[in-house]
Amino acid sequence: MTLAISCECGKFKADLDTEPLRYTNHLRCYCKDCQRFPHYLGKSDQVLDDNGGTEIVQVMAGNVRIVEGKEHLACVRLTEKGLPRWYASCCNTPIGNAPGLSMPFIGVIHSCLTPSNEIESTFGPVRLESFAGSAIGENRPTGRGLIGGILKMIQIILVSKVSGHGKRHPFFSAETGRPIVKPEIAG
């Protein structure tokens, strides 16, 4: 099954192949960096929930394929050593985070996935709340599913590496291991 990744203006398009489904991880991250990313792009309303959480689907990097608008792909690190975070520069749509070929997964942000009503039916409910200590607002999350979520993430990375899937990373060059666009460092 395939879900579509697209930016708001429609110039950037990618496919997310959801098979095999067991190597995916549906989570909500409350870390400060994930909160800052949509603010940086002026898209916090579209991305963050009331607790500052970002709903994310982690998948093997090779399961994402850019279809159109590669020239609009942009990358930012929110701190000098921060995780490379990816977005479509045509309309500042956040796409997700992807650390690199050594950890070949992509955490795709819910707001660029369509159809949005198929996220839960495809990946199941959110099972991991990470960095819940950084959550904001009332009725904060408890941080459930940590062990299971981390195990899933390790599984995604290992399977991705062993199968060679991770080499087909849409955001990193298989030859050089570098991001295909130079990350800007947010000031």
Ligand SMILES: [Zn+2]
């Ligand atoms: Zn766009």
Ligand SMILES: [Zn+2]
């Ligand atoms: Zn985070």
